[in-house]
Amino acid sequence: MANKLDKEHVTQALERKVAQTYHPVEPAMQLGFVHNNVDCIGCRACEIACKDKNGLPPGPRFRRVMYIEGGSYPEVYAYKINMSCNHCAEPACLPTCPTGAIWKREADGIVDIDSTLCIGCRRCEAACPYGAPQWDPREQVIKKCNLCVDEIDAGRKPYCVMACMMRVLDVGPITEIWEGKHDTKAVASHEKVVKQVKNMANPALTTPSIAFVPHSKGKVES
Numbered sequence: 001m002a003n004k005l006d007k008e009h010v011t012q013a014l015e016r017k018v019a020q021t022y023h024p025v026e027p028a029m030q031l032g033f034v035h036n037n038v039d040c041i042g043c044r045a046c047e048i049a050c051k052d053k054n055g056l057p058p059g060p061r062f063r064r065v066m067y068i069e070g071g072s073y074p075e076v077y078a079y080k081i082n083m084s085c086n087h088c089a090e091p092a093c094l095p096t097c098p099t100g101a102i103w104k105r106e107a108d109g110i111v112d113i114d115s116t117l118c119i120g121c122r123r124c125e126a127a128c129p130y131g132a133p134q135w136d137p138r139e140q141v142i143k144k145c146n147l148c149v150d151e152i153d154a155g156r157k158p159y160c161v162m163a164c165m166m167r168v169l170d171v172g173p174i175t176e177i178w179e180g181k182h183d184t185k186a187v188a189s190h191e192k193v194v195k196q197v198k199n200m201a202n203p204a205l206t207t208p209s210i211a212f213v214p215h216s217k218g219k220v221e222s
Contacts, residue, residue: 042065046169122135157170
């Protein structure tokens, strides 16, 4: 009986893969992250909360706080950029998966992965321009941020957002965030968000669902 269920599970996953490889799901509403690069203090509470929530061993990090420093005395600067999976509109990871372990939810656009279907080929890891898929050396499979779908389905926010003591990280409908219509403490009334910061892969590659309040030294010149 178990083998029959396993085969049905794999069959459904492969059908899902074929359906989405060439026609990515267009969700009813796309959730995404917003991060304030200026006010983030780099405490990494979000990283710790994420690792704790997902029971991750040393090594893989679904959420990453990156320290950016530069300049020369007395003109020096420092700021932080915080990223995880960007739950892209056209995720590069999805079509590379040979087993259909990766899919995009129709309700909210979350890109999720079923690690029980992962065969450890690591193609998704190589395909993602943002380093979201993470190799778990203990279980020998790929895992990644799924925006804490259990919390989202329960009407709550992801662990990383709830752990942020400065309230510089938030989640919401990404279109509303881009347009400045989403009520969030991560963005002040006088601040405007951007879709890309320096040293970030071109958003045109996958249309990532993320926004930033950029530091003056991190702005991409248009």
